[in-house]
Amino acid sequence: MLDQGRVRADTPGCADQVFLDSAGSSLPPSVVVDEVVAHLRREAEIGGYRAAAERAEDLADVKAALGALLGAQPEDLALVESATRAWADFFYAVPLSAGDRILITEVEYASNAIAALQRARATGASVEVVPSTPTGEIDLDVLHRMLDERVRVVSLVQAPTNGGLLNPVREVVDLAHAVGALVLLDACQSVGQVPVDVHDLGVDALSATGRKWLRGPRGTGFLYLRPELARSMEPAALDLHGAQWAEQTGYRLAPDASRFEFWECSVAGRLGLGAAVRYLLDLGVDEVAAAVSARAEFARTELAAVPGVTVRDLGAHRSGIVSFTVDGLDPNTARDALADNKITVTVSGRGSTYVDMTRRGLDGVLRASPHYFNTFDDLERLVAAVAGL
16 A cells, blocks of 8 residues: 555645646656756756766666666666657667558557658558557457558557557557567556556567656656667667767667667756656555556546536556546636646647547547545545536
8 A cells, every 4th residue: 555645745746736637747756856956956066977977877777777667678778858759769760661561559649640650651651540449449350450561560559648548568569570560669658657567568669758657857758679679770860879980981889779869868857767766666566556546447437427527538448547528618628727726637639649539529638647646535626626617
């Protein structure tokens, strides 16, 4: 059981408001804020390079902590600025040519889909959408029929941004690998709220962010690559960190996933990310997942009982994202009215998950994403305020 008093004391931002946007950018615990601010102050005292050198071991430990969280080796992880950057770094390194096929799901995130469409236009490859089942997950039977030797990469969103769906992962991986396709897992909305083990899932690559369910700083993210790929793929862009200028007309790639990193970064942000991951590991991933699930299910049940409110979540297995609409009320107007009552939710618009939202005839949904620091009283305040709309 989580110590609710401790986690709320560690999260001053939740004291005078109901914060329900951990799927957007969560409230960091004090240990993360202290780590970031302390390093920025140290940079102001002695300069960025010396300050970073002082923390070299701690910076290396960030990957060790992430490895412990994901079941990965530190050398198979690259630290980058966002989940989008991580996803794109891998995707743009996958060789594509005319006739190749890229498969995405109906809940694909817009940034991923745009990148896929851009590369398809440039290379002559095609982008195809794998349909969903009636309950919202990727349809494995249809995927099986769509797969052939021309499929180069399958992009799978584990937890979409616009609702509480959780997609199956290992089943997709096994089907894709049978035809030699790579699986790129967008775990932006899953790492930090559900257990994610790359060995068990078998994915070729995984992208995620620090600012959401991990409760880390903005401007942090990471990419995992299967060990063979971390040592063989060449990124689309390199600098003097990802490679060495070994001779006048040649260079040597870094021997591991660090080839996907650039030299310049926010050292304070990365230290804060490490603090956030260690905080989660200290609480226990399974305990956090259970707490998030319990709060999300409570919110769904109570909101569904409010006249005029429709819960829009799909999926047989669900995440901590709760999506809903209020009859006759624009989601943006509802969001602002809730903010006036010190309740923070956000809106997921059609443009973020265009295929899924269009299929369901939705222009936007309200999105509440309770984390373990939220109390059930917080959720009752949400329900009462929504009823008052």
